[in-house]
Structure formats: C-alpha cells, structure tokens
Amino acid sequence: MSDFWILLTGALVASCCGVLGVFLVLRKMAMIGDAISHSVMPGIVIAFLLSGSRDSLLMMFAALLCGLLTTFLIQMFQQSGIQSDASIGVVFTALFAIGVVLVSLYARQVHLDQDAILYGEIAYVHWNIWELGGVNMGPKAVWLLGVTLFVIVTVIGLFYKQFKLCAFDPALAAAIGIPVAVFHYLLMGLVSMATVSSFESVGAILVVGLLIIPASTAYLLTDRLGLMIALSVAVGVASSFIGYGAAVMLDASIAGCMVCAAGVLFIIAFLFSPSQGIIVKKIRLRRLAS
Numbered sequence: 001m002s003d004f005w006i007l008l009t010g011a012l013v014a015s016c017c018g019v020l021g022v023f024l025v026l027r028k029m030a031m032i033g034d035a036i037s038h039s040v041m042p043g044i045v046i047a048f049l050l051s052g053s054r055d056s057l058l059m060m061f062a063a064l065l066c067g068l069l070t071t072f073l074i075q076m077f078q079q080s081g082i083q084s085d086a087s088i089g090v091v092f093t094a095l096f097a098i099g100v101v102l103v104s105l106y107a108r109q110v111h112l113d114q115d116a117i118l119y120g121e122i123a124y125v126h127w128n129i130w131e132l133g134g135v136n137m138g139p140k141a142v143w144l145l146g147v148t149l150f151v152i153v154t155v156i157g158l159f160y161k162q163f164k165l166c167a168f169d170p171a172l173a174a175a176i177g178i179p180v181a182v183f184h185y186l187l188m189g190l191v192s193m194a195t196v197s198s199f200e201s202v203g204a205i206l207v208v209g210l211l212i213i214p215a216s217t218a219y220l221l222t223d224r225l226g227l228m229i230a231l232s233v234a235v236g237v238a239s240s241f242i243g244y245g246a247a248v249m250l251d252a253s254i255a256g257c258m259v260c261a262a263g264v265l266f267i268i269a270f271l272f273s274p275s276q277g278i279i280v281k282k283i284r285l286r287r288l289a290s
Contacts (some may be wrong), residue, residue, distance in 0.1 A: 003138050003244075004121065005125055005138070006122055006125060006244060006254065007240060007241060008142055009122055009125045009141050009142055009145065010122065010137065010237075010241075010243070010244060010254075010258055011236075011237045011240050011241075012142065012145035012146060012148075012149055013145060013194075013197075013198045013207070013210060013236075013240070014210050014214065014233065014236025014237050014239060014240050014258075015149050015233050015236065016145060016149050016152055016194040016197065017194055017198070017207065017210040017211040017214070017236060018147055018197065018210070018214045018218075018229070018232035018233035018234075018235070018236040018237075019149075019152055019153065019156060019224065019229055019232070019233060020033075020152060020187070020190055020191050020194055020211065021033070021210070021211040021212055021214060021215030021216075021232055022215045022218065022228050022229050022232050023163060023167050023187055024131070024187075024191070024211060024212065024215065024218075025212065025215040025216055025219055026061030026141075026167040026219075026225075027166075027167050030211075030212045030216075031088050032071065032074065032088060033084065033191055033208055033211045033212060034092065034208045034211075034212075035070055035074065035088045035091060035092035036067045036070050036071070036092075036191050036192055037176065037191075037195045037207050037211070038092045038093075038095070038096040039066055039067070039069075039070040039091065039092045039095035039096055039099075039194055040062075040063035040066045040067050040070075040195055040196055041066075041095070041096055041098075041099030041100070041103075042066055042095055042096075042098045042099040042102060043059070043062035043063045043064075043065055043066030043067075043196075044059045044060060044062060044063055044099070044196065044199070045099050045103055046102070046103040047059045047061070047062035047063075049102070049248070059146075059196055060193060060196045060197065062185070063192050063193075063195065063196035064189055064193060064196075066095065066192070066194045067188055067189065067191060067192025067195070068185055068188060068189060068192070069095075070091055070095060070188075071091065071116075071184070071185060071188040073087075073091045074087045074091050077090065077091070084239075122255055123254055124255050125139050125141045125142070127139075130228060140289055141197075144165065144197050145197050145198070148193050148194060148197040151190070151193065152190050152194065154185065155190060155226065156190075159183065159186075160169045162178050162183055163183060163187070165178060165276055166178065166180050166183050166184070166226055179262055189248070191211070194207075194211075195207055198210075203255060206255045206256065206258075206259050209259035209262060209263075210236055210239070210258070210259065210262065213235075213239075213259065213262040213263055213265075213266050214231075214232045214233070214235040214236040214239065214262055214265075214266075215228075215232045216266060217232070217235045217262070217265055217266045217269045218230075218231035218232040219237060219273075220266075220270060220273040220275075220276050220277070221269055221271045221273055221274075223275075235262065235265050236262065238259050238261075238265065239258050239261040239262035239265060240257070240261075242258075242261040242264075243255075243256075243257035243258030243259070243260065243261035243262070243266075244257070244258065246260070246261060
C-alpha cells in the first residue's frame with residue numbers, strides 16, 4: 001500500500017508542477033520558479049516559529065507571501081537597472097540563506113531540518129496520516145496536493161485565455177485591458193502553493209526539476225498550449241513512475257530518481273522530437289541533400 005501512496009503523491013506533485021511549468025517556460029521565467037522554490041523557506045520557518053506546529057495551511061500562506069515578496073523584489077531590482085539573472089540570484093540566495101540560518105538557530109530540535117526541506121521525504125509520506133473523527137483518511141500530503149491541484153486547475157481554467165495571452169504577447173494583453181501584473185502575481189502565487197505543497201515529498205531543490213523539465217519536454221513536442229499542458233503533466237507523471245521503479249532497483253533517492261527520469265525523457269525529446277529533434281533534423285537534411 002505504501003507504493004500506491006508514494007506513486008500517487010509523485011503523480012500529484014508532477015501534475016501541479018507540470019501545469020504551472022508550461023507558463024513559466026513560455027514566459028521565459030524558468031529561473032524565477034527556481035528562485036521561488038528556494039526563497040519560500042524563510043516563510044515556512046517563520047510560520048513554524050510563530051505557531052509551534054507544522055500546520056500545512058499556515059506554512060502555505062507564509063510561503064505564498066514569501067513567493068510574492070520574491071517576485072516583487074526581483075521585479076524591483078530589474079526595473080532599477082540590474083540584470084535579470086543577477087536580480088534572481090541575489091534575491092533567492094539571500095532569502096534561502098536566511099531560511100537556513102533560522103532553521104539552524106531555532107529549529108534544531110524539531111523535525112524541520114535542511115535535508116527534509118531540500119530533498120523531501122516521499123518514502124515516508126504514508127506515515128503522516130490525516131484522521132477525521134477517528135477515521136483514517138490517508139496521507140496528509142495527498143490531500144494537500146489534491147487541493148492544490150484543484151486550485152491550480154480551477155484558476156487556470158477560469159482565466160485560461162488571459163494566462164495564454166499574457167504568456168505569448170503581454171503587450172497585446174495590456175493593450176486590450178488585461179491586468180498583466182495581476183495575472184503575473186497570481187501565477188507566482190500558484191507556483192508558491194505548488195512549491196510548499198511539494199516540500200515534504202520532493203523538497204525545495206527537486207521541485208524545480210518537476211516545474212521545468214516536463215514543461216520543457218512538452219515544449220519540444222508541440223506548439224499548442226492545451227496539448228503542451230497535457231504533455232507536460234503526462235511526462236511528469238511518467239517520470240514519477242519510472243523514477244520510483246529505478247529508485248527501488250538502485251536503492252537510491254526516490255525524488256532524485258524521479259527528476260533524473262524526467263531528464264532522460266527530455267533528452268529523448270531533444271533528440272527525436274518530430275519538429276525540433278536534433279537527430280530528426282539531421283535525417284531531413286540528409287534526405288534533402290540526396
């Protein structure tokens with residue numbers, strides 16, 4: 001039964017990250033996803049210090065605020081003339097370092113250590129159970145990720161056209177009256193939600209792999225947004241299953257194997273994509289030359 005919960009958790013993480021990752025890749029904001037996945041750490045630690053518990057809802061709210069703060073600071077520095085990559089590097093490394101210091105100072109004696117936040121504990125997800133009226137409802141992580149996925153799908157579904165236009169042509173979106181800044185911060189808020197929901201399963205470092213790699217793979221396979229989102233989720237879920245199988249055989253990190261599997265699928269798409277694959281392009285050139 002533990003295998004089922006691990007696979008379900010991995011699939012939910014991959015689905016949450018796969019939907020949002022497409023918009024990050026299209027808007028050339030992949031590294032902002034990396035920044036948010038690291039910089040929400042201070043919010044999580046501060047929420048724990050204030051409440052004395054690891055309540056996921058409070059931590060999600062604190063992480064959401066930190067994610068929005070990260071986006072605001074990056075935008076502010078960019079508008080002040082600092083290069084985009086430098087702004088991202090300064091903000092997320094500084095905030096992440098603050099989180100590490102807070103953990104080492106105030107949270108040494110509790111189960112809130114750097115390794116758990118960085119690498120996750122998906123192998124133990126079935127032990128953290130949610131009980132309602134004495135009834136076992138299943139792992140808390142599954143419920144949290146399920147709610148997060150529902151929120152992400154609902155928001156993207158309701159404002160699909162707006163997100164699509166903002167991703168492909170923000171200038172046109174602004175010209176026709178769409179509040180581009182509002183949808184930008186809304187997307188960043190959803191990324192923050194997905195990040196903190198995934199902490200206990202894949203950790204802060206590896207969640208960025210599931211945010212970007214499946215979406216980048218889908219980007220190589222199609223130029224239609226709807227199909228790209230579906231492919232991104234499919235690649236993420238497939239990576240979860242393949243990675244778990246590899247982790248069992250190798251006795252290695254489950255989350256790490258999942259992201260490695262996503263990397264292998266990306267390389268396959270990079271080489272053999274019908275439209276952009278390197279090998280496919282070379283075969284076409286040879287046929288034209290002959």
